[in-house]
Structures are given as structure tokens and as C-alpha cells.
Amino acid sequence: MVSKWFIFGLISLHLMGCAGGNEMCKASIGHGWACPPTWYQWGRKCYKAMITEPMTWFEAKEECIKMGSVLVVPLSQEETDFLMLLVPESSSIWINCNDLEKEGTWKCQDGTDEVELRTWPTKGRQPSNSGGDEHCAEIRPNGIWNDNQCTRKRPAICIHPAPQLHEEATVFVGCQQDMDTLQ
Numbered sequence: 001m002v003s004k005w006f007i008f009g010l011i012s013l014h015l016m017g018c019a020g021g022n023e024m025c026k027a028s029i030g031h032g033w034a035c036p037p038t039w040y041q042w043g044r045k046c047y048k049a050m051i052t053e054p055m056t057w058f059e060a061k062e063e064c065i066k067m068g069s070v071l072v073v074p075l076s077q078e079e080t081d082f083l084m085l086l087v088p089e090s091s092s093i094w095i096n097c098n099d100l101e102k103e104g105t106w107k108c109q110d111g112t113d114e115v116e117l118r119t120w121p122t123k124g125r126q127p128s129n130s131g132g133d134e135h136c137a138e139i140r141p142n143g144i145w146n147d148n149q150c151t152r153k154r155p156a157i158c159i160h161p162a163p164q165l166h167e168e169a170t171v172f173v174g175c176q177q178d179m180d181t182l183q
């Protein structure tokens with residue numbers, strides 16, 4: 001039988017390997033949470049609210065990518081409700097929808113998947129393309145969408161799939177290669 005301490009040593013070694021910028025891995029080990037610290041879990045996804053420094057739509061998109069995630073776009077009304085809980089009550093937030101390519105043709109993407117849901121107001125005139133310069137979509141505090149200038153600064157929310165935690169091996173989330181060497 002392999003010594004417990006031997007296994008522990010191996011795991012420690014691998015953890016060190018993971019520690020280099022792999023937040024997801026560290027989170028699983030430290031707390032048994034599926035999502036990294038400061039990320040909220042809802043369903044099978046992790047959400048990070050970027051509220052301290054409002055950003056342009058482009059900056060928001062870029063910041064999410066830097067964290068190994070994508071700018072969120074809600075797939076349902078329930079998800080919209082959840083998103084609005086993550087930001088201050090009076091905040092509008094950027095979502096991953098724009099008509100930059102072709103005016104009036106809104107592209108909304110969950111990562112690379114096209115999303116059909118649109119929550120423009122049923123009454124009113126949004127998207128308005130006011131001033132001919134509103135090509136990015138935001139969710140207003142009431143949960144309804146508006147098109148606005150992409151250069152406006154808004155909080156935003158990033159999203160990535162939650163790592164699955166089923167068994168001990170989950171300590172190696174994000175360290176698949178290392179896990180193979182143990183088997």
C-alpha cells in the first residue's frame with residue numbers, strides 16, 4: 001500500500017505546479033468550492049462581477065478574457081435576475097451583445113455560441129441607436145436591455161463553466177496532465 005504521506009507529498013508537488021496562475025485549481029483545493037474565490041456560482045457556471053472600476057464595453061470583454069472567461073450574456077430571465085443581484089442596484093451592466101458589424105443586427109454570444117434571447121423593452125424604442133452611435137447592449141437596473149455607446153463605462157460580469165467536483169481527483173482541476181502521472 002502506498003503511504004499516505006507519499007501521496008500527500010505528490011499532491012503537494014502537483015499543487016505547487018498548479019499554483020502558477022491557476023486560480024481554479026487552488027480554489028478547489030482550499031475550499032472545496034467549484035468556483036474560484038471572489039467568483040459566484042449559479043447553476044454550473046462561475047460569475048465574477050467587475051464593479052469597482054466601470055469599463056468600456058471593449059475593456060470589459062478584454063478583462064474577462066484575461067481571466068480565462070467571457071463577458072456574460074444571459075440565457076434566461078432567471079439568469080438576468082441573478083446577474084442584477086451581483087451589481088449595485090442602480091447599475092447598468094454590459095453584456096456580450098453588439099451590432100458593431102451591421103447596424104440593427106444584434107449578435108449576442110455566450111462564448112462562441114449564438115444566443116437568441118433579447119430583452120429589449122416591449123414598449124419604448126430600444127434599441128434606439130441614438131445619435132447613430134449605440135452599438136453595445138447593456139442591461140438596465142430594471143433588467144431590460146438598452147443599446148448604448150460602447151465607450152461608456154459600466155460594470156460588467158464575466159462567466160466561465162464551474163469545474164466539476166466529484167471526488168478527490170478534483171484537486172487537479174486544471175492540472176489534467178499532472179493527474180495522469182499519478183495513475
Ligand SMILES: [Ca+2]
Nearest residue numbers: 128129134147
Ligand atoms: Ca439606446
